[in-house]
Amino acid sequence: xxxLLVGCSHHRTPLAVRERLAFDEAQxxxxxSALRGRWPETEAVLLSTCNRVELYLGGEKATMPSPExxxxxxxxxHGLDPALIQPYLYVYxxxxxxxHLFQVASSLDSMVLGEAQIxxxxxxxxxxxxxxxxTGPVLHGAFQTxxxxxxxxxxxxxxxxxxxxxxxxxxxDFAQQVxxxxxxxxxxxxxxxxxxxxxxxxxxxxxxxxxxVVNRSWDRAEQLARRWQGRAVPWDQLVQAAAxxxxxxxxxxxxxxxxxxxxFRQVAAQRRRWPVFILDLAVPRDVDPAVGxxxxxxxxxxxxxxxTCEANRRQxxxxxxxxxxxxxxxxxxxMADLHHKASAPLIMQLxxxxxxxxxxxxxxxxxxLPQLDEHARTEIRRSxxxxxxxxxxxxxxxxxxxxxxGVPHSLMDALTKLFRLKD
Numbered sequence: 250x251x252x253l254l255v256g257c258s259h260h261r262t263p264l265a266v267r268e269r270l271a272f273d274e275a276q277x278x279x280x281x282s283a284l285r286g287r288w289p290e291t292e293a294v295l296l297s298t299c300n301r302v303e304l305y306l307g308g309e310k311a312t313m314p315s316p317e318x319x320x321x322x323x324x325x326x327h328g329l330d331p332a333l334i335q336p337y338l339y340v341y342x343x344x345x346x347x348x349h350l351f352q353v354a355s356s357l358d359s360m361v362l363g364e365a366q367i368x369x370x371x372x373x374x375x376x377x378x379x380x381x382x383x384t385g386p387v388l389h390g391a392f393q394t395x396x397x398x399x400x401x402x403x404x405x406x407x408x409x410x411x412x413x414x415x416x417x418x419x420x421x422d423f424a425q426q427v428x429x430x431x432x433x434x435x436x437x438x439x440x441x442x443x444x445x446x447x448x449x450x451x452x453x454x455x456x457x458x459x460x461x462v463v464n465r466s467w468d469r470a471e472q473l474a475r476r477w478q479g480r481a482v483p484w485d486q487l488v489q490a491a492a493x494x495x496x497x498x499x500x501x502x503x504x505x506x507x508x509x510x511x512x513f514r515q516v517a518a519q520r521r522r523w524p525v526f527i528l529d530l531a532v533p534r535d536v537d538p539a540v541g542x543x544x545x546x547x548x549x550x551x552x553x554x555x556x557t558c559e560a561n562r563r564q565x566x567x568x569x570x571x572x573x574x575x576x577x578x579x580x581x582x583x584m585a586d587l588h589h590k591a592s593a594p595l596i597m598q599l600x601x602x603x604x605x606x607x608x609x610x611x612x613x614x615x616x617x618l619p620q621l622d623e624h625a626r627t628e629i630r631r632s633x634x635x636x637x638x639x640x641x642x643x644x645x646x647x648x649x650x651x652x653x654x655g656v657p658h659s660l661m662d663a664l665t666k667l668f669r670l671k672d
Contacts, residue, residue, distance in 0.1 A: 250387050250587060251310045254346040255319040255338055256296075256303030259360050262337040269327055270334060272297040274377065280326050281383045287322075288314050292385040294392060296353075296374040298367070300360055305350065307387030316340040347391055348580045354395035355402040356409070357572055363408045363565055368399045390583065398579045405575060406568040415554045416448035419528050420455060422557055424496065427526045427547050432456035436479075437494035439487070440501035441469040444530045448498050449477050461494070463487050465501075488512065492519035497527045499535035507535040517543065599645065603637050 257267065272280060277295050284293050291314065292307035304323060306313055314322065320338045321331040341349050352358045354371045375392040378384045384392075403409050428434060436457050438445045441464045449460065460479030463486070464470035470481035482490050491497060491508070501507055508516070508527075513536075523545030529536040534550055541548030611633055615626060 251308065251313065252343050252346040252387060252391065253306040253313060253316065253319065254303060254341040254349060255306075255316055255323065256301060257334065257337045257339065258301035258303070258358070260358075261339075266334060266337055267300070267302060269329060270297075270302045270323060271299075272302065272326075276326070277374075277377060278381055280322075281378060281381045283326065284314075284322060285381075285383055288312065292388045293383045294375055294378040294388055296371060298370050301353070303353070305346070305388060305391070307385060307391070316342075344580060344584050347583055348576060350391055350395050351398040351576045351579055354399040355572060355576065356399070357402070357569070357576065362569070365409060368396070371395060371399075387587070390587070394579060394583050398576060401575050401579070402572045406571045408565055408568045408572050414447065415530065415551060415558060416444060417451050418554050418557050418561065419448060419530075419549060420451040423547075423549055423554070424452075424526050424528070425455070427524055428495070430456060431496070432458055434459065434495040435493050436460045436496045437490050437498070438462045438473065438479075439491075439497065439499040439507060439535065440464055440531070441466070441473040442500040442502075442530075445498050445500040446473065446476070448500075448528065448530070452496065453477065457496070461490050463490055488515050489519065491516045492521075495522075495525060497525065498530065499528070500530045501535055502531070503535060504533060506533075506537045507531075508540055509537045510539045513537070513540045513543070599641060603641060607633050607637050 257270065259267070272295060277297060280295055281293055284291070288308075290308055290312040294305040296303045296305070302323065304319055306319060317331075320335060320340075323338075324331040324334050349358070350371075354368055356362060356364050356367045359367055371392070375384070375388075378388070424431075431452060434457060436449070436452055436459060438449065438460065441462065449457075458478075460474065460477050462470045462474040462477075462479055462481045463484055464473070464481075465484050467481065467483065473479075474481040487507070491513075497508075499507060525546055527536055527540065527546060527548045529548065529550045532551060536548060536550075538548070538550075540546055611630060614629065615621065621629070
């Protein structure tokens with residue numbers, strides 16, 4: 250049984266290319282159906298996230314698509330010329346494919362090491378493939394083990410306990426010092442940049458649901474608000490929106506502060522509850538530092554967060570060797586089990602092939618010596634069994650030894666021909 254992985258990721262593929270190769274759920278279902286139509290005996294799982302598109306295939310090599318065919322399939326599904334994406338694709342087979350899957354599920358191949366979303370995305374891709382009847386014993390084993398590996402990495406190392414992006418540190422290490430819950434908090438986003446969106450992602454994971462967006466461009470404010478099930482308000486209502494907010498995230502590209510001391514005095518005059526957590530992610534800063542000196546205001550800028558990010562990154566990186574060791578252990582165990590399963594039918598046929606002549610010779614001997622009592626017959630039978638086992642010991646031991654590292658097709662072919670076993 251073989252595994253094949255063809256894909257691309259953020260490591261060397263531009264976003265513009267990844268966007269054109271991305272699959273939503275409906276497209277994934279359609280692609281799996283089309284792939285199984287062309288290669289009906291091939292197992293398949295298609296993983297598509299914002300940072301990667303990976304097609305995992307399993308089965309007998311003779312019935313699977315080649316790496317070139319698999320890459321062309323991904324391109325042609327989207328109406329792209331395969332030559333356009335070929336330079337960005339990577340190909341992993343068998344052990345390398347398994348190791349890569351385990352690293353992906355454990356977030357060791359993510360843009361931010363230790364991020365938590367990828368395991369859920371891997372599980373969703375596998376479950377969707379199962380629902381479509383596209384999986385089989387090879388990918389069942391690989392993906393179920395990948396979940397096990399990810400859980401081991403999460404519990405046996407501190408990789409996931411170290412937040413390393415500015416938004417994750419802002420929410421996890423700082424905002425949670427101010428608020429113990431976010432489902433009842435009003436969140437205001439000033440600006441509509443990528444940093445604001447990532448911060449919203451972490452806040453929503455902590456339960457934030459009441460989101461307001463203010464931006465000079467009304468269209469961009471509406472788009473961001475729609476993506477996070479929030480509401481957009483006009484720029485001239487900034488003071489009122491800030492007065493109602495418990496959490497304020499500011500990420501504009503303005504050359505001068507948006508919340509000056511004077512503006513915030515207007516905000517404070519309208520506020521009915523304190524405290525307020527203000528996250529200034531803009532460079533230059535959107536919030537006058539003097540605002541943070543007022544009672545009930547918790548103001549943090551990028552500089553306040555960078556030191557924590559760097560400390561966390563150093564501590565997280567120290568956990569990386571332990572995480573990789575878990576991946577290596579599980580990869581070796583999985584491959585040994587896979588090779589054992591591949592060699593098991595051959596071992597069974599070898600044993601069965603020697604049983605028939607053994608029984609024939611025993612029967613011939615017993616027919617010639619009818620005077621033998623049951624005790625003598627039992628001892629003779631045991632001797633024949635021991636002889637067969639000893640003669641089979643070396644070839645079977647060699648086969649099992651090779652199974653730990655992958656049984657060469659040449660060895661299996663030689664044994665099949667030597668003992669005239671079924672193909």
